[in-house]
Amino acid sequence: MNDELRAQAQKIDVTVWVGKAGIESVRDELDDQLANRELVKVKFLRSARGGTDTAELAADLADMVDAELVETRGNTGVYYR
Known part of the structure; x- marks a missing residue:
């Protein structure tokens, strides 16, 4: 399933x-988008990261919106619900 979702995410x-x-x-915006589509791609800009890495921020955001983090690649995370 995750391989299929990763292929779709591209x-x-x-x-x-x-x-x-x-x-x-962006919590509410992501929550709304996940209600309307299967996958949502999120870009973490440098100013958002500060001293935190993208994977950690992406995982925290997934927990906030009760979604699955499909993958992080570079500064981008893909969410599924």
Whole structure:
């Protein structure tokens, strides 16, 4: 299943960007998008990361919206619900 989701994720565009306001600021937006589509791709901008790595931020955001983190690649995370 995860391989299939990863393949699908390569074809979708980023629709949520996390900036200096952090993951709290995009929580509702990601939750709404996951209600309407299977996969959502999130880009973590440098200003959002600070001293934290993308994988840690991505996992925290997944917990906040009760979604599965399919993968992180570079500064991008893919979510599934």
